[in-house]
Amino acid sequence: MPEKSYPMTAEGKEKLEAELKNLKLVKRPEVIERIKVARSYGDLSENSEYDAAKDEQSHLEDRINVVEEMLKYAHVVDANSSDPDEVAVGKTVTYTEVGEDDPETYTIVGSDESDPMNGKISNDSPIAQAILGKKKGQTVTITTPGGKFDVVINKVEE
Template identity: 80%
Template sequence: MAEKTYPMTAEGKKKLEAELKELKLVKRPEVINRIKVARSFGDLSENSEYDAAKDEQSHLEDRIKQVEEMLKYADVVDADSVDPNEVSIGKTITFTEVGESDSESYTIVGSDESDPLSGKISNDSPIAKALIGHKKGETVSISTPGGKFDVVINDVKAE
C-alpha cells in the first residue's frame, strides 16, 4: 500500500523544517525543564503544574511526529514544471464568478500551509480541487458546502 503523500510548495517545506527544528531544539527542552521544576514541588497527585507540563509534552511530541511524517512523505510541487496556464499547487489563480464583476485571487498550497485570511487555500479545499488541472480562460463549476457556482479563470501565475 502506498504511503500518503503531502503535497506542498518548497516554501511550505522550508517552514515545516524550521518548525521541526524549533520544536526539537527549543520547545522540547523548555517543556522537559518545566516538568523537572514541577516535580520538585513534591506530591504529583495534586500538582497542576506537572499535569499541565505533561499535557504540553504530549501535544508537542504529537506535533513533532506529525511534522516528521509530513516531511518524510513530502511531495514538493514545482509550479514552474506545470503548463504556465494550468492551475496547480504553488500558483496564484484569479477568477470571476459567472454573472459577477469582482474577481478573487488565491494561491493554492498544501493543506498545512493553508491560510485563507492571507489568500492561501489548501489543495484539499473544494475551490482548489475544482480548479486544479484547468487552464486560464476555462469556465469551472465549483461545489462548496454553501452551494454550487461557476467561475471563469482569468489568470494563473507561478509564485
C-alpha cells in the same frame, strides 16, 4: 497501498523544517524543564503545573510526529513544470464568479501552508479541488458546504 504524499511548495517545506528544529531544540527542552520544576513541588496527584506540562509535552510530541511524517513524505511541487495556463499547487489563480464583477485571487498550497486570510488555500479545499488541472479561460463549478457556484478562471501565475 500507495505511498503517502504531502504536496507542498519549497517555501512550505522550509517552514516545516524550521518548525521541527524549533520544536525539538527549543520547545522540547522548555517543556522538559517545566516538568522537572513541577515535579519538584511534590505530590503529583494534585499538581496542576505538572499535569499542564505533561499535557503540553503530549501535544508537542504529537506535532513533532506529524511534522516528521509530512517531511518524510513531502512532495515539493515545482509550479514551473506544468502548463503555464494550468492551475497547479504553487500557482496563483485569479477567477471571477459568474454573474459577479470582483475577481478573487488565491495561491494553491499544501494543506499545512494554508492561510486563507492571506490568500493561500489548501490543495485539499473544495475550491482548489475543483480548479486544479483546469486552465485559464475555463468555467468551473465549485461545490462547497455553502452550495455550488460557477467561476471563470481569468489568470494563472507561477
